[in-house]
Each structure stands twice: as structure tokens, then as C-alpha cells.
Amino acid sequence: MAVRVDVEFAAKDAIRAVKRGDLIIVVDVLRCSSSIINALANGVKAVIPTETLKEAYRLREQHPDFLLVGERKGRKLKGFDLGNSPLEFVREVVDGKTAIMTTTSGTAALVRCRRAEHVLVGAFLNAGAVAKKTAEIAQRNKADVSFVLAGEKGLLSLEDFLCAGAIASKFPTGRFSFSDEALAAVLGFERVKDALREYVSKSRHAKHLIELGFKRDVNFSCKLDHFGLVPVYRDGKVTLMR
Amino acid sequence: MAVRVDVEFAAKDAIRAVKRGDLIIVVDVLRCSSSIINALANGVKAVIPTETLKEAYRLREQHPDFLLVGERKGRKLKGFDLGNSPLEFVREVVDGKTAIMTTTSGTAALVRCRRAEHVLVGAFLNAGAVAKKTAEIAQRNKADVSFVLAGEKGLLSLEDFLCAGAIASKFPTGRFSFSDEALAAVLGFERVKDALREYVSKSRHAKHLIELGFKRDVNFSCKLDHFGLVPVYRDGKVTLMR
Numbered sequence: 001m002a003v004r005v006d007v008e009f010a011a012k013d014a015i016r017a018v019k020r021g022d023l024i025i026v027v028d029v030l031r032c033s034s035s036i037i038n039a040l041a042n043g044v045k046a047v048i049p050t051e052t053l054k055e056a057y058r059l060r061e062q063h064p065d066f067l068l069v070g071e072r073k074g075r076k077l078k079g080f081d082l083g084n085s086p087l088e089f090v091r092e093v094v095d096g097k098t099a100i101m102t103t104t105s106g107t108a109a110l111v112r113c114r115r116a117e118h119v120l121v122g123a124f125l126n127a128g129a130v131a132k133k134t135a136e137i138a139q140r141n142k143a144d145v146s147f148v149l150a151g152e153k154g155l156l157s158l159e160d161f162l163c164a165g166a167i168a169s170k171f172p173t174g175r176f177s178f179s180d181e182a183l184a185a186v187l188g189f190e191r192v193k194d195a196l197r198e199y200v201s202k203s204r205h206a207k208h209l210i211e212l213g214f215k216r217d218v219n220f221s222c223k224l225d226h227f228g229l230v231p232v233y234r235d236g237k238v239t240l241m242r
Numbered sequence: 243m244a245v246r247v248d249v250e251f252a253a254k255d256a257i258r259a260v261k262r263g264d265l266i267i268v269v270d271v272l273r274c275s276s277s278i279i280n281a282l283a284n285g286v287k288a289v290i291p292t293e294t295l296k297e298a299y300r301l302r303e304q305h306p307d308f309l310l311v312g313e314r315k316g317r318k319l320k321g322f323d324l325g326n327s328p329l330e331f332v333r334e335v336v337d338g339k340t341a342i343m344t345t346t347s348g349t350a351a352l353v354r355c356r357r358a359e360h361v362l363v364g365a366f367l368n369a370g371a372v373a374k375k376t377a378e379i380a381q382r383n384k385a386d387v388s389f390v391l392a393g394e395k396g397l398l399s400l401e402d403f404l405c406a407g408a409i410a411s412k413f414p415t416g417r418f419s420f421s422d423e424a425l426a427a428v429l430g431f432e433r434v435k436d437a438l439r440e441y442v443s444k445s446r447h448a449k450h451l452i453e454l455g456f457k458r459d460v461n462f463s464c465k466l467d468h469f470g471l472v473p474v475y476r477d478g479k480v481t482l483m484r
Contacts, residue, residue, distance in 0.1 A: 158422035180400035180446050184430050187441070191433040199429070204422050 003135075004144040005171065007164050007181035010151040011105050014112035017146035023118040023138050025130060025167060026233070028150035029159040030205050031084050031214075032106020033123035034221040035069075036231050038086040040240050043095030047231075047238040049107035053077070056102040067094065070102040074212045085217050086125075105150040110233050113148060121231035121238060122147075122167050124196065128225040131170035133241060139175065147182070158188075158203035159221075162196070165189030166224065197222040244419035245377075246386040249406050249427055252393040253351035259388035265360040265380050267372060267409060268475070270392035271401040272447045273326050273456075274348020275365035276463040277311075278473050280328040282482050285337030289473075289480040291349035295319070298344040309336065312344040316454045327459050328367075347392040352475050355390060363473035363480060364389075364409050366438065370467040373412035375483060381417070389424070400430075400445035401463075404438070407431030408466065439464040 008017050017024050027033055036047050044067075050056045053072070057079070060068045069082040076083030082093070084103050101107055113119045118137055122130040138145050147167070149160035165185035168178065178186065192199040197219055200206050206218045230241040250259050259266050269275055278289050292298045295314070299321070302310045311324040318325030324335070326345050343349055355361045360379055364372040380387050389409070391402035407427035410420065420428065434441040439461055442448050448460045472483040 155421075156423050156426060158426055161422070161426050178444075179397075180403070181398050183441075183444060184398060184400055184403050184426070187430040187433040188426050191429040199425075202420075202425060 002175055002177035003138045004177050004179070005168055005182040006144070006179045007147045007149065007185055009149050009156045011109035011112060011148065014109055014148045017148055018113055018116045020144065020146065022116070022146040023120070023134060023141070023143045024113045024116045024146050024148050025120045025122040025134060026106070026109050026113060026148050026150070027122045027160045027163050028106030028109060029123050029163045029200070029221050030209060031086055031217055031221060032101070032103045032150065033121050034086040034125055035084055035089060036101070036121050036238055037123055037125045037227055037229065039089040039094055039099060040229060040231055041227050042089050042091040044089065044097055044099055045239070046098045048098065048100045048236060049110040049233070049238065050100060050102045051108045051111040053102055056100050059100045063098070067097050067099040069099050070107065072104060074209060074214070085214060086220055087216060105152055109148050109150045110238070113233065114236065118143065119233040121233065122163065124163050124166060124222055124224045125226045126229055127163065127166040128170055129228045129230050131167045133230045134167070135171055152205065157205050159200045159206060161185050162189050162192060162200065166193070196224060244417055245380045246419050246421070247410055247413065247424040248386070248421045249389045249391065249423035251391050251398045253347050253354060253390065256351055256354035256390045259390055260355055260358045262386065262388065264358070264388040265376060265383070265385045266355045266358045266388050266390050267362045267364040267376060268348070268351050268355060268390050268392070269364045269402045269405050270345070270348030270351060271365050271405045271442070271463050272451055273328055273459055273463060274343070274345045274392065275363050276328040276367055277326055277331060278343070278363050278480055279365055279367045279469055279471065281331040281336055281341060282471060282473055283469050284331050284333040286331065286339055286341055287481070288340045290340065290342045290478060291352040291475070291480065292342060292344045293350045293353040295344055298342050301342045305340070309339050309341040311341050312349065314346060316451060316456070327456060328462055329458060347394055351390050351392045352480070355475065356478065360385065361475040363475065364405065366405050366408060366464055366466045367468045368471055369405065369408040370412055371470045371472050373409045375472045376409070377413055394447065399447055401442045401448060403427050404431050404434060404442065408435070438466060
């Protein structure tokens with residue numbers, strides 16, 4: 001049997017993928033996934049995603065040594081150490097630390113997947129690596145695969161859709177069977193792969209971030225296969241997959 | 243101001259496009275839109291879409307001279323004159339007639355758009371023509387544009403998504419501003435435009451129709467710009483736009 005590949009467009013639909021028992025790849029290119037990946041690349045031990053601000057502040061009270069990071073409406077919050085710019089996660093600041101992270105949709109998508117057995121974090125930055133690990137795990141466990149995109153307000157976000165396509169386009173052909181949504185994503189990625197930054201910059205969310213002054217984040221997040229690492233979310237924490 | 247172009251993936255979301263006051267293009271390539279277009283091309287005077295079978299049978303009782311056409315689960319129904327194959331609508335059978343039509347999702351999508359001022363029917367068969375008319379009407383009326391796709395069970399259908407892309411790709415550049423969904427559709431279409439039949443045949447719905455023996459319908463429905471006509475839905479009827 002081929003591995004079925006499906007896509008849920010919005011964090012609120014994560015539960016459908018969990019109920020199917022799928023291996024889940026959470027994708028929030030701008031910027032939660034990209035920040036988590038760059039954080040781990042720069043020595044962060046673990047990222048603890050929370051859906052609510054309240055939960056994030058409560059955890060910080062319990063663990064004053066943890067970093068508190070994230071955003072609402074794109075901006076860093078009161079009492080936070082860092083915002084949600086991947087580029088803020090530099091080694092001098094984050095090496096060896098645990099970070100509590102709360103963002104508008106990405107961390108909510110992760111938390112909603114907490115009952116799934118396998119949850120990976122994907123972005124353009126690690127597309128090839130996450131595709132490879134996904135193929136291995138899915139075939140070993142006879143699990144199907146779902147992308148959970150962190151669409152805002154339940155809408156499709158172009159950058160996450162293209163990223164799901166980037167990852168799915170690297171699954172070994174023949175052994176994976178794509179839903180209409182997954183095939184649409186692959187086709188979109190194939191159309192733009194040589195001009196990723198140009199097309200991602202046309203997305204609703206990229207335009208908003210560029211207005212806020214985060215153009216460097218958008219550009220960095222478009223670096224395809226910049227890292228070979230795969231973050232895995234288990235027991236409430238995102239860590240590097242060994 | 244640029245004309246905003248948006249996409250609703252499922253018939254159940256048609257109401258959002260209606261509430262925005264948009265010009266709506268209803269797309270159900272397989273097969274409702276394609277059947278309506280071929281019906282009008284072969285002399286049908288009007289198509290009356292109904293959401294329910296009950297309503298269709300009731301109308302037929304009131305108008306015994308009307309044709310009763312459509313499907314459930316892809317197949318023609320008891321007491322129906324025709325199913326939902328575009329190719330059944332031959333001139334000898336349909337010329338000069340009015341047809342009551344009920345299908346699984348296409349006619350439901352239309353009926354849900356009944357309170358919108360401008361509702362057009364689009365498919366690959368008339369993509370260029372419907373794009374041209376849409377651009378004229380939208381600019382004259384300062385209306386924005388929404389595609390309403392007839393996704394089954396609220397899921398995206400690849401063939402309708404690609405068709406929205408086919409139509410949107412023909413809007414005059416510069417004067418139209420695409421949502422993430424609309425841009426994703428355009429990118430998908432641009433990727434497959436030279437192999438439309440091949441990719442449409444990979445869609446969930448096409449595979450199902452091919453299993454039922456309707457491969458010719460799938461192939462016919464992929465003929466890009468085969469007709470120059472535009473069906474318009476107004477006062478409960480679909481007729482040729484003059």
C-alpha cells in the first residue's frame with residue numbers, strides 16, 4: 001500500500017490529521033517553523049510551544065531560566081526575551097537554553113497535534129531533511145502523512161502551501177499517493193522553485209511582515225535546504241531528532 | 243483600486259463570497275459546469291439548478307415539458323432524462339428545452355450563490371471567455387471577484403482549483419490583486435497547462451469518474467477554451483450571457 005499524503009490548511013483542522021493517526025508535519029514558514037529550526041541549529045536544547053500567552057507566562061514563572069519568545073500580531077511581547085524572528089536566535093543568546101514559545105498560529109498548530117505519535121516541524125530551511133525522515137518513519141510504521149499548515153484565520157497561506165509542496169515533492173515517487181490538496185501543493189512548488197523568494201514575498205503574510213520591517217526574516221525563511229536537521233515534537237517539547 | 247480575486251474551496255463556503263458582495267464564478271469542472279456549458283452550446287434555453295432531489299422532482303411535476311437531468315454518486319437517477327455527462331447534451335435531445343438540473347455539489351454551489359448580483363459559470367471549456375466577461379463586469383461595477391469551487395465534502399478539488407487558476411491567469415495583469423488561494427491556483431495551472439488532461443486525471447474526482455466509465459467526460463471537460471460562451475445564473479436560471 002502506498003503512503004497517503006494529505007494537507008490540512010489551517011491549525012484548527014489539525015485534529016483531523018491526529019484522528020487519522022497520521023505522521024504530521026507542522027509547517028509555519030513565516031515564521032514559527034523557521035524560528036524553531038534556526039533555534040535548534042544554534043544550540044537551543046528544547047522549544048516548548050504554548051497556544052496561549054497565559055500558559056507561556058505561567059511556564060516562565062515556574063522556570064525563570066527558560067527563554068520566553070514569540071509574538072502576537074508579528075511583534076515581540078512585554079517581558080519576552082525574543083520575538084519570532086528566526087534571525088534573533090543567535091548562538092550567543094540561545095545556546096544550551098530551553099525556550100518557551102508562543103506565536104499566533106504556529107505554536108497553536110503544534111499543540112493541537114500533541115496527541116499524534118509523530119510530529120515533525122518543516123520549513124523551506126529543512127525541506128529535504130524532513131522529507132527524508134518522513135519517508136523513513138512513514139514506511140517503517142506504515143503510517144500515512146499529513147501536513148498541518150498554520151493558515152491564519154483558517155485561510156490557506158501560500159508560503160506554507162508551497163512549503164508542503166517542497167517537502168512532498170521529495171518523497172520517493174511511486175510509494176506515496178497524493179490527495180488533491182497535496183498534489184496541488186507540489187504543482188505550486190514546482191512552478192516557483194527557481195524563484196521561491198519572489199513568490200513567497202507575494203503572500204499575504206509575507207507582505208504583512210515586510211511592512212512591519214521583517215523582510216530579512218522572509219528572505220532567510222526562503223533558503224531551501226539550508227539545514228539538514230529535523231525538529232520533532234514529543235511530550236510537549238520540540239527537540240532535534242537524533 | 244485593484245480588483246481583489248479570492249477563492250472559496252467548497253460549496254458550503256459560497257455564502258462568504260455572497261456576503262462580500264463579489265462577482266462569483268462557480269466552478270465544477272467535473273461535471274456540472276462543463277455540462278451546463280455544453281448544454282447551452284447545444285441550444286438549451288435555460289438550466290434551473292436545484293440543490294435537492296425533492297425540489298427537482300417537484301419542478302418537473304409542475305413543468306412536464308422540462309428535461310430532468312443530473313446525478314447522485316455520479317449516476318443518472320430514476321425518472322431522469324439525462325445524467326450529468328456533458329456529452330449527453332446533444333442538440334437533437336436538448337435544443338430549445340429548459341433543463342432542471344441537480345448534482346451532488348455543482349448545483350448546490352450555484353443555488354447558494356443565488357443572492358449574489360453576478361454569478362457566472364466557469365470551466366476549462368470557457369475559461370478565456372469567462373475571464374474576459376468577469377474582467378469587464380468587475381471593472382465596470384467596481385466589484386471584487388470570488389471563485390466558488392464545488393469541492394466535495396468541503397475538500398479542495400484539484401480540477402476546480404486548476405480551473406480557477408486557468409481563468410484567473412487570463413485576468414488583465416496589474417489591475418487584479420490575488421489572494422494567496424487565487425495565486426496558488428494560478429501557479430498550479432501554469433505548471434500543468436500543457437498537460438491538463440494528464441493532471442486532471444490524477445484528481446480524486448476524475449479517478450472516481452473514470453472508474454464509473456466516464457473517461458470521455460473527463461477528457462472533454464479538459465478542452466481549454468473550446469467554447470466562447472458564458473453562462474450566467476440569475477433569477478434561479480442559468481442562461482447564455484448576451
